[in-house]
Amino acid sequence: MSQQQDGYTRVESPTEIEALLEALIEPGGASLQVSTPGSKPLPVLVMEQQPGAILVLDISAIREIAGELKRGQEFRLLGQAQGKMLRTPSMAMKECHEEDGRLVCTCQFPYSLEVLQRRESFRARLRLGMEVGAILRGEEGGSTQGDLKDLSLEGCQLELPLFAGALLANTSQPLEVELCFPNDTRFAVRASPRHQEVDTDRQAILAGFCFDHTTGEQDRQLWFFVREIERESARYAEGSEASRLPSLLFQTRTATPPAVGRRNTQEYPTPMARRLACIAGYLDAQLLELQQGGEVDSVQLSRHADRLLLLHDEDRDGLLFATRCLQHEPRLVRHSLGVSVGLLDLAGLSSIPRKLSKAMAASAMVHDLGKALLPTELWQVTHPDEHQHLQMQSHVEKLMRRMGRCHWLSANILDSVAHNINERLDGSGYPRSLAADDLHELARAAAVVDVVDAMRRDRPDRPAWRIDAIYRHLLSHPEHFDQRWVKRYIKQFGLYPIGSLVRFDSGQLAWVQALDTQGRPSQVQLADSLEPPGPTLGEILQSTALQRLGSIQEELPISV
Structure with a gap:
């Protein structure tokens, strides 16, 4: 030899x-x-x-x-x-x-x-859109669900919810890992935790496992799985799903894929919020893909933009409320979806062709993901200096360099939304200091939606603002924001937008879930505390029952 x-x-x-x-x-x-x-x-x-x-x-x-x-x-x-x-x-x-x-x-x-x-060198990483659920079981009956991130003949890496830390820490015996492929194939193996990485912003643990005493048959199955993951990954290598036959492992046998995965452990206040969380899951995975050197996935972005439009078609009010119900998701993801849904509702669908509405929603969905390419600690600074400001502003160009494969996406809309959303009429914005004459109508609308959504959420340097204060800020800065779009926003979403937490004369708290034709709350759901919407919200009130609460006394800014 x-x-x-x-x-x-x-x-x-x-x-x-x-x-x-x-x-x-x-x-x-x-x-x-x-x-x-x-x-x-x-x-x-x-x-x-x-x-x-x-x-x-x-x-x-x-x-x-x-x-x-x-x-x-x-x-x-x-x-x-x-x-x-x-x-x-x-x-x-x-x-x-x-x-x-x-x-x-x-x-x-x-x-x-x-x-x-050296079997560990053959590690197959799941690409964006390849979803394999995992169930982790302890010796004493505890279990949790997660997602497979990579697989080799020697071990695997799982993404688990934060509360899985107790299961990982309190074990002296190997755990059971069961992998659940989309075609219902199940594979169980004993494994021992080897390393853990906690991501508090994403509310996740990335845990590595080493398989214990696998049999010859398990080795053969693992090699088959590794090979099929590599095969399925190859289908996306050049941005085309049709270039090769799909792996049978990744073909679902039913319309609904197996309900196994990290997000299936979370509870949401409405069915629409759970469905929107699936799109949030894509954006979360895309963040990781970018951090690992990848580009924005053209196929997955197109697919999830279509899904967002369908959700809006089905229940516009429910979707707007759902954007306020994703507290388990990273802040970047929550903001990106909030801007996408808000811009779609303000400037899309009724006024432009559906193909362009889709491009607009997609551009808004990814507009801030470049921030994932900057140091995490940069976004925790409460008083950034000039150099740190310039670093923060570089996220736009970093994202644009990762959009090369999205050929279906209208270049003009991508430029207006993702590239120019932070520009201002007087040229004081970034990254290119464009002024009014260089800013398309869509860029002007996107700037308003982006600022409103950002100011409604907490940031390290300030708490969330009340909506009336945000409106006053926009109206008092005509040199920055197109006043036509500011007024259209206020008319479209009202003084108490869907997703606002309000207090009535009676003292009762409630979440606004629908508005009437005059922009006044027509449906609310009762709440007991100053917390984001959770799975235990109270009774839904409309018409006469709602009137018994009295007038709205104030809106309470809650960062969600």
């Missing part, structure tokens, strides 16, 4: 080669990777080995590359056997033919193999 620089060891013993190749003949035992930089492993079935002569392969699942293989494109076979990762040297197809509806090919028999013992 001889050692290579990348850690692989060359095996040249004919007996050992035959034994290792025999493991690849099992279903799911092998992958094919063409010798092109950046190529991903693809599914292949090793049907037969004739030692010293040929290997017989079934490439029916990857017919799309059959042409280049027939033209001499070199490839390797990859697999796992006897606790080792293995690969063949570069090979080429000798001939291909149809046989009982299958595409069968032959290639030369390899006279050597390369094996790697």
Whole structure:
């Protein structure tokens, strides 16, 4: 045997080669990777080995590359056997033919193999949009739900809710990890916690686990899962889901995917809030993707912008209230959704074509995500100096550099909303100090929506503002904000916008959930405390029952 620089060891013993190749003949035992930089492993079935002569392969699942293989494109076979990762040297197809509806090919028999013992180096990371739930169970019956983030033959990484810390800390025995794939495949394995990273803003724990004493069958299943995750990831590599056949593991058998995941442990005050939380989950995952060097995912952004428009079509008032019910989500996500829904309601749908409304909602959804690319501590500063201000303002350009794959998104709308939302009429805004003549109507509207939503939420340097104070601020600064859009906003959302917490003459607290044609509250839900909307809100009141509460005495600013 001889050692290579990348850690692989060359095996040249004919007996050992035959034994290792025999493991690849099992279903799911092998992958094919063409010798092109950046190529991903693809599914292949090793049907037969004739030692010293040929290997017989079934490439029916990857017919799309059959042409280049027939033209001499070199490839390797990859697999796992006897606790080792293995690969063949570069090979080429000798001939291909149809046989009982299958595409069968032959290639030369390899006279050597390369094996790697370091199994942990084969770690498959789930890309944005690939959702695999996980259930973590303790010896004494406690359990929690989370999401799989990456998987190897040796262990996995899960994202769990903060309260899972007790389960992770109070165990002297391995825990059970059950992975739940979208097609209802379940896989349970014993695992021990190895490391934890707490993210208080995202209310999550990223925990690494090492699998304990896996069986040969579990190793085979894990290799299959790792390979299929890599295969599914390859479908998104160039921004196209249609380029390759989807993995069966990631195809749901029902219209509703299995309800396993970190957000399924959270309770929400309304069904609409739970549905909006699914879009919040996408934005949260996109934040991580950006922090790990990725770009804004074109397919997922399009899909979730469509979902947001459908929610607005279904229940406009319910959606506006739901934006105030996501206290479990990161502040960036809450603000991004608040601006997206507010701008959609103010400037979209009724006044512009639906395709452009979608682009507007999508641009607003991501407009602030560039802040995730700056140091976390920067956003905790209560009195930032000039240098820190400039650092903060750089988030816009950082985001714009990560939007390159979103070709479906109107460049003009993206520029107006995501790029220019922080500009001001007098040129005092950022990042380009554009003035009135350079600002599209949509940029002017977006600036108003953005400022209102931001000022209604707490920040390290100030608490949330009352809505009447926000309106006075906008009206008293015509040099910054287009007064036509300020007045349209006030008319559209009223003096007590949906999602406001108000106190009546009777002393009763209530959340505003709907307005009448005059902009006055027409439906409220009773509350007992100065807390964000929770799952235990009180009675819903309308018409006569609402009138018995008396007049509204004040709005109480609550950062949600």
